[in-house]
Amino acid sequence: MVAVEKDVRTDELVINMGPQHPSTHGVLRVVLKTDGEMCLDAQPDIGYLHRCAEKIAENLPYGQFVPYTDRMDYVSGMGCNMGYCMAVEQVAGIQVPERGEWLRVIVTELNRIASHLLAFGTYGLDTGAITPFLYGFRERELVLDLLEMLCGARLTYSYIRIGGVDGDVPPEFMDKLKEFLDIFPKKIREYNKLLTYNHIFMKRTVGVGVLPADVAIAYGVTGPCLRGSGVRQDVRRDEPYSVYPKLEFDVPVGTDEHGPIGDAWNRYYIRIRELEESAKILRQCVKMISPGPVLAEKVGRVKPPAGAEAYTRSENARGELGFYIVSDGTMTPARVKVRAPSFSNISVLPAIVRGQMLADVVAIIGSLDIVLGEIDR
Amino acid sequence: MSELAAVLPGVLEKAGWSVPGGLVPVLAMFICASIVAAAMGLSAAVLVWAERKLAGHFQCRLGPVYVGGKFGWLQSIADGIKLLLKEDIIPADADRPLFRLAPYLVVLGVFLAFIAFPVSEKLMVADLNIGIFFILAVLTLEVFGVILAGWASNNKWALLGAMRAAAQMVSYEIPMGLAILPVVVEAQSLSLKSIVAAQSGGMLRWYVFQPPFFMGVSFLIFFLAGLASLKRAPFDLPEAESELTAGFHTEYSGMRFSFFFMAEYAGMILVSGLAAALYLGGWHGILPGQSGAMWFLLKTAFLVFVMIWLRWTLPRLRIDQVVYVGWKVLTPFVLACVLGQALMAYK
Amino acid sequence: MPSVLSASGQTAADQTKARYGDAVLEIQKCATDVILKVAPGAWAEVHAFLKGQGFDLLVSICAVDWPKENKMWVVSHLYDPEGRRRISVKTESPRDAARVDSLTPLWAAANWHERECFDLSGVVFTGHPDLRRILCPEDWEGHALRKDYKAPDFYHGIANNVNLIDLDHRPPIPEIV
Numbered sequence: 001m002v003a004v005e006k007d008v009r010t011d012e013l014v015i016n017m018g019p020q021h022p023s024t025h026g027v028l029r030v031v032l033k034t035d036g037e038m039c040l041d042a043q044p045d046i047g048y049l050h051r052c053a054e055k056i057a058e059n060l061p062y063g064q065f066v067p068y069t070d071r072m073d074y075v076s077g078m079g080c081n082m083g084y085c086m087a088v089e090q091v092a093g094i095q096v097p098e099r100g101e102w103l104r105v106i107v108t109e110l111n112r113i114a115s116h117l118l119a120f121g122t123y124g125l126d127t128g129a130i131t132p133f134l135y136g137f138r139e140r141e142l143v144l145d146l147l148e149m150l151c152g153a154r155l156t157y158s159y160i161r162i163g164g165v166d167g168d169v170p171p172e173f174m175d176k177l178k179e180f181l182d183i184f185p186k187k188i189r190e191y192n193k194l195l196t197y198n199h200i201f202m203k204r205t206v207g208v209g210v211l212p213a214d215v216a217i218a219y220g221v222t223g224p225c226l227r228g229s230g231v232r233q234d235v236r237r238d239e240p241y242s243v244y245p246k247l248e249f250d251v252p253v254g255t256d257e258h259g260p261i262g263d264a265w266n267r268y269y270i271r272i273r274e275l276e277e278s279a280k281i282l283r284q285c286v287k288m289i290s291p292g293p294v295l296a297e298k299v300g301r302v303k304p305p306a307g308a309e310a311y312t313r314s315e316n317a318r319g320e321l322g323f324y325i326v327s328d329g330t331m332t333p334a335r336v337k338v339r340a341p342s343f344s345n346i347s348v349l350p351a352i353v354r355g356q357m358l359a360d361v362v363a364i365i366g367s368l369d370i371v372l373g374e375i376d377r
Numbered sequence: 378m379s380e381l382a383a384v385l386p387g388v389l390e391k392a393g394w395s396v397p398g399g400l401v402p403v404l405a406m407f408i409c410a411s412i413v414a415a416a417m418g419l420s421a422a423v424l425v426w427a428e429r430k431l432a433g434h435f436q437c438r439l440g441p442v443y444v445g446g447k448f449g450w451l452q453s454i455a456d457g458i459k460l461l462l463k464e465d466i467i468p469a470d471a472d473r474p475l476f477r478l479a480p481y482l483v484v485l486g487v488f489l490a491f492i493a494f495p496v497s498e499k500l501m502v503a504d505l506n507i508g509i510f511f512i513l514a515v516l517t518l519e520v521f522g523v524i525l526a527g528w529a530s531n532n533k534w535a536l537l538g539a540m541r542a543a544a545q546m547v548s549y550e551i552p553m554g555l556a557i558l559p560v561v562v563e564a565q566s567l568s569l570k571s572i573v574a575a576q577s578g579g580m581l582r583w584y585v586f587q588p589p590f591f592m593g594v595s596f597l598i599f600f601l602a603g604l605a606s607l608k609r610a611p612f613d614l615p616e617a618e619s620e621l622t623a624g625f626h627t628e629y630s631g632m633r634f635s636f637f638f639m640a641e642y643a644g645m646i647l648v649s650g651l652a653a654a655l656y657l658g659g660w661h662g663i664l665p666g667q668s669g670a671m672w673f674l675l676k677t678a679f680l681v682f683v684m685i686w687l688r689w690t691l692p693r694l695r696i697d698q699v700v701y702v703g704w705k706v707l708t709p710f711v712l713a714c715v716l717g718q719a720l721m722a723y724k
Numbered sequence: 725m726p727s728v729l730s731a732s733g734q735t736a737a738d739q740t741k742a743r744y745g746d747a748v749l750e751i752q753k754c755a756t757d758v759i760l761k762v763a764p765g766a767w768a769e770v771h772a773f774l775k776g777q778g779f780d781l782l783v784s785i786c787a788v789d790w791p792k793e794n795k796m797w798v799v800s801h802l803y804d805p806e807g808r809r810r811i812s813v814k815t816e817s818p819r820d821a822a823r824v825d826s827l828t829p830l831w832a833a834a835n836w837h838e839r840e841c842f843d844l845s846g847v848v849f850t851g852h853p854d855l856r857r858i859l860c861p862e863d864w865e866g867h868a869l870r871k872d873y874k875a876p877d878f879y880h881g882i883a884n885n886v887n888l889i890d891l892d893h894r895p896p897i898p899e900i901v
Binding site for chain 3: 046047050052054055058090091093215217218219220222231233238239308309310311312313320322324326334335337339343344347348351376377
């Protein structure tokens with residue numbers, strides 16, 4: 001007689017997700033511990049893209065580090081340019097002319113739109129819908145064309161320089177921008193129809209990966225991920241820099257209209273609402289911008305006083321981007337510390353992934369919208 | 378096939394070839410099999426092209442445009458040649474015999490099912506008296522191939538894909554099989570030829586439009602379950618490329634990979650064709666008296682189009698949701714339909 | 725361009741000074757922040773106090789190396805989302821014994837920031853639950869952001885220095901165990 005095996009032992013399966021995996025948004029590696037389809041633990045492993053940009057900064061004159069900054073968050077390079085330049089201007093005491101500030105806000109907001117459109121598209125991909133990606137890219141193309149008019153580059157711009165911006169906009173830029181702003185609201189409605197309120201999409205994201213506000217703050221999560229958890233925090237509003245004090249815009253936060261606050265759907269939807277807010281800011285900018293110089297005079301080679309230090313915060317597409325610069329009185333900084341939003345945002349992953357399904361892990365990573373270039377720097 | 382076997386000796390005589398009488402049925406079989414295989418391969422190629430072209434237009438782009446003129450007609454052929462020439466990689470730790478066997482099993486299931494595929498009254502390899510039952514039975518072979526592929530690859534993602542495939546297939550074979558029952562009850566036959574013949578006389582005689590729409594509901598269920606058993610979006614979990622890299626065929630490359638592909642596309646035609654034959658009147662036209670293979674192909678093409686349309690629009694479900702829909706939504710509904718139809722037949 | 729918010733942490737800094745007395749060595753000011761300079765031993769206490777004051781968000785932790793003075797700064801930046809205040813805490817220790825208490829019990833965010841700081845600057849955080857390298861591979865030698873750091877010429881047989889790439893005489897690639 002065959003003995004019946006009553007104690008069937010099951011094992012946890014350790015799966016290595018990444019660094020080459022379609023949904024880790026770069027070279028992120030996540031060590032997953034799964035029981036069948038359930039995910040018991042996920043440990044992110046980062047550093048595959050580490051170039052030690054902070055060390056490079058210490059060996060370069062201040063101005064020459066600008067092109068390295070847009071290789072950090074390569075999806076919204078303008079924001080990184082701006083964060084770094086603001087920090088240098090603080091330590092060196094440089095005043096940016098008015099039009100320069102307006103142009104900075106215009107390009108960073110445009111870049112935020114491009115970045116959020118990418119996040120929208122890839123989030124569709126993560127949940128298995130392929131077409132929204134192309135729809136998002138269709139409008140992103142228009143934005144990139146606009147940015148290309150300014151600096152010739154489509155991804156790594158280095159348009160924002162210490163003391164202002166690289167040059168004034170070409171004459172047809174503002175008209176093109178207005179054209180884009182006219183068609184954009186219609187496109188956002190299209191995204192909502194196609195993906196946001198899709199029944200399957202909501203089934204996949206509502207209530208998934210709930211990140212409570214206190215956990216988010218404990219992990220230093222910022223940006224759309226924190227706002228998705230219902231915390232109304234935005235550096236542009238809380239500590240307005242540049243010309244943001246003159247601009248009116250809302251800071252959308254997560255709601256419990258469709259499910260718990262702080263779930264993947266809320267994080268996703270915040271980005272869609274921010275598209276509208278960015279467009280609103282741009283409309284005001286187009287109206288309020290006035291002619292004038294765009295670059296501070298006599299910036300030359302920056303040489304801040306010894307011991308000067310500054311930590312500037314700016315709201316990048318992914319959250320609070322901080323640059324901490326310490327000067328030792330030479331032409332090169334003594335230390336440049338980059339506080340990358342994605343770095344803190346991805347560190348929360350193990351806390352919210354436990355007990356979710358394998359497919360949800362992908363949905364959660366996608367909703368955090370990370371860029372590995374800035375995590376690894 | 379029997380018709381072919383009947384005319385074959387005459388044709389052979391005219392050509393001046395002498396074939397022993399016993400070999401004629403074998404020859405007929407061989408010819409039929411070749412035609413089915415060729416049709417399957419060709420239709421898969423056309424479908425791949427159609428899908429890429431349609432997907433392109435759904436996504437505000439053009440799709441293939443270069444190979445073979447303006448519309449990229451020959452794109453699939455070029456892809457096929459590329460796949461044939463590609464290196465066939467078998468992972469070092471894979472279970473080699475099973476790894477090799479899996480793609481053939483997958484294709485075999487679909488291939489066999491085409492034997493009872495009712496294109497028109499004449500154009501049919503064999504009118505089996507248990508045609509629909511036979512098709513469902515051999516289609517199930519495919520899942521063995523998929524599970525073998527996932528298991529033999531010795532890859533965790535592939536294994537997960539195979540697990541999902543198993544869960545999904547088990548959940549959806551049942552509503553799919555049950556959805557056919559109302560039609561069988563109505564037509565009093567398992568032969569596809571008689572099922573289609575019973576729907577002659579115009580659009581209103583099609584089973585899908587028969588009040589009180591038990592068969593209409595089971596048509597929808599059959600189509601959905603068919604999508605799931607084909608692993609087409611939104612039920613493409615076994616290969617979910619954003620979760621499992623490529624699921625059960627992660628480790629496959631070259632021609633072996635394309636076998637999975639071919640089986641999927643041939644399966645799309647099969648399920649659409651079956652749905653057309655069972656519910657949409659097969660080769661009968663919209664108006665009474667119209668009939669022909671054209672109608673069947675049109676209906677099949679339309680259903681295939683719907684499949685492509687769904688794939689490029691919808692996000693993917695999660696495995697628990699897929700199983701939930703299978704067991705708790707489709708199965709009870711289809712059981713109600715079977716019961717309803719049976720009660721009507723009893724009266 | 726002086727920031728309007730540079731003084732927002734002043735009250736909190738004064739309160740900390742009053743509470744901890746000599747442990748707070750100095751209250752500095754820079755263009756953007758009020759900086760509390762504290763003794764290394766008071767690092768965790770001061771942070772705990774500030775967290776109690778509403779500075780809920782640990783924004784960053786980093787180290788600054790000063791080889792000439794043989795000093796290593798450890799700097800943290802805090803933010804109070806409710807009151808929109810910001811403050812920075814700085815401590816100074818000898819380069820070879822750069823060591824402060826871990827802030828991980830206070831903020832989960834400190835875990836990764838401290839690992840990064842350890843990885844790149846070699847600051848040891850006592851009491852950290854999992855002080856491993858985070859960006860560099862685990863067997864990497866040296867701490868890149870120290871000023872006297874020299875990048876290794878070879879890493880597992882991979883030439884790091886362009887001048888050393890010699891196709892004829894490459895060092896043997898170690899066996900992967």
